[in-house]
Amino acid sequence: MEYLQALFQRKSGSLAWMQGLAWFIFFLIFCYLSLASWPWEFILLWAFINTLFYFTLVYINLGYLLPQFFLKQSFGIYTFLIIGIAFVATPLKVYVNRILALSFDHNLLGWTVDSKLTFISLIIIPALSSLARIPLDWFKMLSEKKELETKNIETELQSLKNQINPHFLFNTLNNLYALTLKKSDMAPEVILKLSDMMRYMLYECNEDKVSLERDLKYITNYIDLEKIRLNKNADIAIQITGDISKTRIAPLMILAFVENSFKHGIKNSIGNAFIHIMIEMHEDVLELIIENSKESVVAGSMHNHRLGGIGLSNVKRRLQILYPSRHSLLIDDQPDLFRVHLTLNTKETI
Structure with a gap:
């Protein structure tokens, strides 16, 4: 076939x-x-x-x-x-x-x-x-x-590449402005991280596949900039294990889940807020586990976990088209915890 x-x-x-x-x-x-x-x-x-x-x-x-x-x-x-x-x-x-x-x-x-x-x-x-x-x-x-489905998903992906979350960008600029007023030593570092993120988003994501190592660098920069605006007591941890230097994946696939954990996790959680991210590479298999605190279920909470402006259904469709029969996505939505477990076979198919 x-x-x-x-x-x-x-x-x-x-x-x-x-x-x-x-x-x-x-x-x-x-x-x-x-x-x-x-x-x-x-x-x-x-x-x-x-x-x-x-x-x-x-x-x-x-x-x-x-x-x-x-x-x-x-x-x-x-x-x-x-x-x-x-x-x-x-x-x-x-x-x-x-x-x-x-x-x-x-x-x-x-x-x-x-x-x-x-x-x-x-x-x-x-x-x-x-x-x-x-x-x-x-x-x-x-x-x-x-072919049409692939073109559609490429269009959606291109749209995602071209949009940096305005809310995140404005918050980062506001934090940068505050740091410059205080003449903080962190200001140059923030500028470099933001510049690196924009360069990756605008220029390096044009390929169908990108280096996992580079994609994760974008995510760690994103996390570092998010930490600036968050409660210092928030428990934010990311752990990356395994050899990621030779692996290539579809760009910005992991970002949607990470962005979701910040947008609808710490911001809306009550009490001790946390985000735990574990990324592990087993030969050709990438495993991603994200756990974040969340607020208790209330009216309107159905909207709490729309992923980063593109929606959970959109991310699922990208996975189905780009990694057919090569991924597993499990989502556990509890009253006070949201957990994502993604397993991805990154081996290139002929």
Whole structure:
């Protein structure tokens, strides 16, 4: 299935080549079926004319009858037309073959074509072309659908790349302004971190896959800047283990979950607020666990965990399209705790 999808993604060139090869083989079959005693010029011309005859009928079927009747479920009309065309074409084909024989050698006049066999072949060959075309059209539709889904998710991802959360950005600038008024030594560090984040968001995220190490650097910068505006007593911890230097993932995938924990975790939690982030790499498998405190369930809390402006459903769809059958996402939403457990197989597929 993946081969056929890739074939259609290469558009019409490969298909045209395959069709040409199929008709050439069909031509060779006619040459093989001819009598050895026939002149070779007659064999080649006879095989060519008969191949051209079937070629015309097949493409009348594929170009008109199949899409206009069969695919619109008018099976009775389609069957009637196929049989009717075969009924009309049979004597025509027999006549053309006799004229061809007469033009070459009067000794060939004794050679005859079985009309029944011709009639059956004029039904079977177009029917076989339909049986071949229907699954090919299905694979083409499947390929186009997947391509459209990929383009849609790329558009959504591009939109995400182009938007830095305004609330986060304004808070960071306000904190930076306060630090400069106090002539704090932290101001230059904040400027560097914010600059690095914007550079990553605007320039380095244009690839389909980015270095996990670089993506996590963006996240640690995000966490460091968030800490400036938060309660100093908040328990915020991030732990990264395993070799992340060679792994590549879709950009900003983890950010949505981290951003959610800050936006709807510490801000709305009551009592001892905390965010615990654990990221571990086992060979090709990335494991992410985020736990954050949250406020008790109250009216309107259904909106508490929309992820970073794109929504949980959007993140799930990105995972389904970019990592089909290669991820597991478990979300545990308790009255005072929100937990995300993501397992991601980052191994590149061919």
